[in-house]
Amino acid sequence: MSAQQPLPSHAGAPLRGQRKKIRAGVLGATGIVGQRLVSLLADHPWFELTEVAASERSSGKTYAEAARWHLDAPIPGAARDLVVKGLDPSLDCDFVFSALDSSVAGAAEEEFARAGYPVVSNSRNHRTDPDVPLLIPEVNAAHLDAIPRQQKNRGYDTGFIVTNPNCSTAGLVLVLKPLADAFGLEKAFVVTLQAISGAGYPGVASLDIQGNVVPFISGEEEKMESEPQKLLGKWDGSRFVDAGLGLSAHCNRVPVVDGHLECVSVGLKKIASLDEVREALRNFEVDAELASLPTALRNPIIVLDEENRPQPRRDVNAGNGMAAVVGRVRECPLLDVKLTLLSHNLVRGAAGASLLNAELLAARGFLKQRVAPSGSQLAEPVSR
Amino acid sequence: MSAQQPLPSHAGAPLRGQRKKIRAGVLGATGIVGQRLVSLLADHPWFELTEVAASERSSGKTYAEAARWHLDAPIPGAARDLVVKGLDPSLDCDFVFSALDSSVAGAAEEEFARAGYPVVSNSRNHRTDPDVPLLIPEVNAAHLDAIPRQQKNRGYDTGFIVTNPNCSTAGLVLVLKPLADAFGLEKAFVVTLQAISGAGYPGVASLDIQGNVVPFISGEEEKMESEPQKLLGKWDGSRFVDAGLGLSAHCNRVPVVDGHLECVSVGLKKIASLDEVREALRNFEVDAELASLPTALRNPIIVLDEENRPQPRRDVNAGNGMAAVVGRVRECPLLDVKLTLLSHNLVRGAAGASLLNAELLAARGFLKQRVAPSGSQLAEPVSR
Amino acid sequence: MSAQQPLPSHAGAPLRGQRKKIRAGVLGATGIVGQRLVSLLADHPWFELTEVAASERSSGKTYAEAARWHLDAPIPGAARDLVVKGLDPSLDCDFVFSALDSSVAGAAEEEFARAGYPVVSNSRNHRTDPDVPLLIPEVNAAHLDAIPRQQKNRGYDTGFIVTNPNCSTAGLVLVLKPLADAFGLEKAFVVTLQAISGAGYPGVASLDIQGNVVPFISGEEEKMESEPQKLLGKWDGSRFVDAGLGLSAHCNRVPVVDGHLECVSVGLKKIASLDEVREALRNFEVDAELASLPTALRNPIIVLDEENRPQPRRDVNAGNGMAAVVGRVRECPLLDVKLTLLSHNLVRGAAGASLLNAELLAARGFLKQRVAPSGSQLAEPVSR
């Protein structure tokens, strides 16, 4: 059964002594991930959405006109009338989220970073850059130490780029982390059953997926076999050192709306009983800094005992979509442990991941109210 | 793209010099596998369906009345008016197929064998018996040598039991066989995405599977990890010797009507290039004896080159449902080769499998026209 | 886009001066409608769930053990440990909801009423009884006047039976009501596309509905053609007088989880423009008594302007599942107006309907704290 955890209370440290929320822009705001970000930013305690931008011809329209809205809950009132801007780095905000398509994200994110904006990106373009953190706060918060080096390398001033992993990597690595910590990790074999919303909109044609499985998602297996190496690896002060994990991935698309299910077998360095594995997952708890982030769960892994769970349609919203839900922990005849995991591809795997990254950045003081260039209107933010 | 192979021509050896077809009964004829058998037996060149039997209260009705028919093609004319009998071993036929539910198959099949009927079973009950062949003709036809020992062990006269594997094992082992022959097989990791028809009717409730995946099928992983050991192993004259293969299976139910898809990684004993693997699969060809069986394909493995195939809805009927369709042969970072395979769970994995087994038995002379007990009506079969 | 309306504030009149909530039992608590009721009763301001009962063998188990839980939110804590009782009218509660299967509901509901329990039923058995109100509070609250007559007719003391309509009737009549009031209603033609959850669990077999439509639901067209007559008719002091509406229904099952969609054409007595029709629907507002009920919406009809709405998956939860969502109001060449409507079959069409009925009964003083028979434990309700 899906468990709903209350969001942790938080001190709101980033806003201490501030009179205003940190102003956020969303690049790629009309897409399916951008919409989730806009939705999650409504009533956010630390951030205020002040700009929406997109690469398409939607510039000039209001957000309500430009977005073909996909969420059940309506467009947040504060976003409806925002005018959609182009991808020009002159937005009235303190940092930007990037939910841009990879065809334009690479250059656009660099331009914004160069112009002084912290860029919190969901796009794949810079994930493997040697000086760009690929971040899951619960897993590798220390990788943020790479930001100063990135700024120095690239001649960025206040701007920088931080990325979150691919939607199917996010849940996997969140589950591998406590196993790596407790028992050491040698190998992992993973087969994904991924939801159609992972392909965006219009995305997968119904004629292709109705009553069917498509055993191929372009580039996905490559991402799943490489991103965890960086995420579970270390920043040694000058570069990221891979985790050296043996990893094999098969990726499939299934006719499910939201939620990527993953069948995983792991080989551990230390012998562990199934109960020890379950406990390591269940007891995985974030530290005080993370627990204070508005979007964080204190226990981001939920372990179900029913033999036929997790199921995408029933468990995808556990932990407000930020949990990795694990079930069927059992012995693997080839490696050590088999398990099934589920995570929400649009929340934990995309918009929620970016938001949590931004919250950690804010908590660590990386997101400051931007001082506008002289003569700019930014010096006197219009009241809203 | 799905390929349709013409059925091989065949010499019809079993009928040489016979005036009549071999008479077949189907136990469990009203179920979803039984219906496929009834359908496949229409116009069969060697076999004639003369009896349908079932455990349920359907006894006494005609088959058309008793069967809630699931196939697109109508009930074969010759079957419509057959009266459904109970599971009493006094049927007017030379051998029986068993598509019985496992709750009754164990005892019923033994009773029929003891009464002199060859039993060609799709049920799981006797698959692991030490003297019962678990047969895929293309894989282990030599296991039929165990029949005389079985008859001796059990005091059967002309009767015996031969089984076919579980629906998800069938496709897997058919694909593993040429790899084992060509390169030697060490390990295999398999994750299944299984169709709802594999659970029979009414089977999976729509509320459980609509837009969902159920990551559990009772007993399925155990079968997939044990049956291939016997299938790929040897009969040493007195017992079956397991193949000693390392095997790990995760089984899932997906909202697909027919066709089990399997994501497989295999570890080989000899180094092989991907092209060599593809060729070994593509060139897998049955011998002359098998090629003469009405239901056999000369090349039972079809290898597709498109990057996003096989797909259940599009490829399930390849080779009249008797092929294993393979695609996405590629390197595996953990083992040696990754591939995706598809087979029709009701044809190659059940009814077609039983039928092919019966054909091999007929070709080898194991299915004879039964001599009826004295005083029985069997001595003078009614013309039909 | 789906609109979420805040629940109306309410005065809580029924509890004024009471120290305890009214105690509710649920008959048929383990079924799919019973589960919804149990869920809706958690944290209800007026009612407290004190008993769960079922006809099946589940008696004696706790509710958590007995119910195969279908909702995303977990079983309410207060219900988990309730012991499931049989259908004996000796439950420790002030009234009962009945979500019983129609095979047992008829007699069981009468027994409870005779034993003094108000019975708020979702079952079809007594809907057409000449002295039993078939109630949608927004439509025919005056029908409650029949209760004294029912009690007199049947020799009931404090007990009685009130029913809510069939799941597909509920949304239809809610939408027809303001049209009847504003313009007079002559005829209505309706074709339903009904969700699988309407058939209960296990209900529709996945093999029957996957990628398919079943153009038949047993008894459904008959209910849709008769129930609105009573709902839109009058209680004349001694009997219900039908509305005399011309009604034709076609009912279909479609592969949707929740939400019955209905294509409706209506013939009106007065000429009305499409805008007048839209306004009559949009402005349909309940009176102060109804507005004070916890589950009531002030405006129970939501009219969408998008040309392709309402859609079940996207709009089913509008108004917490208690709204009828209307779209595509347009001219009908045969009758006067075409429209499409959607309502949640398990909330507005079943559990929410019963709950709203109970709330109206409570507001009107029909649900009193029962005086326990002498010697009974009911005299001193255990604290909970």
Add this chain to the structure above:
Amino acid sequence: MSAQQPLPSHAGAPLRGQRKKIRAGVLGATGIVGQRLVSLLADHPWFELTEVAASERSSGKTYAEAARWHLDAPIPGAARDLVVKGLDPSLDCDFVFSALDSSVAGAAEEEFARAGYPVVSNSRNHRTDPDVPLLIPEVNAAHLDAIPRQQKNRGYDTGFIVTNPNCSTAGLVLVLKPLADAFGLEKAFVVTLQAISGAGYPGVASLDIQGNVVPFISGEEEKMESEPQKLLGKWDGSRFVDAGLGLSAHCNRVPVVDGHLECVSVGLKKIASLDEVREALRNFEVDAELASLPTALRNPIIVLDEENRPQPRRDVNAGNGMAAVVGRVRECPLLDVKLTLLSHNLVRGAAGASLLNAELLAARGFLKQRVAPSGSQLAEPVSR
């Protein structure tokens, strides 16, 4: 249960005395309807596919390269290597099918007709032209009499345009025809549940239709309310006279691959029993001319007696996809008769409809081997 009728034998009149088949081109050959046409033309007894053309950038590629093939059966061998031409009316064929998108069909079809090609079109552009037959051979073969007038009006020489109706109109009118003949037809109310393949490829996004219904198909209701008027009307020698039928349509998209289901209520001019209605449908038989067409069914309407049929997934291929399958004939409280009908939207409603139209045109001598312009290669058709 779905019935499969054998195709009628046919005299092959159009080819009598001819040494070669009539050469057909397909405009819009790469689309989903074009692919069906290409598939149906393989092994056609009268027609030979010699040209494929498309408006897109696919020109110059072979058909196998250009078409993203959607059918289960592979691309016919004779079509694989045809080079895809542009929409220039210089194709090496005797007539063309048009499966073009309506954005280009209007002008292109006129150009081909003007250049001397008979155009057998599935596109909507010319369906309502006052001199263009909208043809269902079983319904209004006499409308072909309009062709000479069309040629005169437009200054066409040997060319002309004949169209078939919209996919959801086709099945409806086929069923209305015998009712109109036997009892007279006053009114019809129809609600469609249409398959996703009706929207082409990529067509409906899976995120829009997964577990959902979309109660809107652009332009569809208008077509369904107007096309039957022309189809069931008369050609009076100079113009088409509408049938004057009262018609109301609601159109919905449902998650079904192939097959449009329609819930229909009809008002008849003469009183008829339900049995008379069933018999009129069941006995609807084409005349000798039509029966000789390769694609025609002698009895194009199949009436099922099961209470829950027709169903799209199970009955769509009845009569090779050329039948209208009717079930649930019952009384309508508002009009006279309710029934449910199903037809294959891509066969009876599109490609098969065009093909049958072409066959009727051939049988009547409208499709002649074109004499090539002097100096053209057409004078000496290359042997194929």
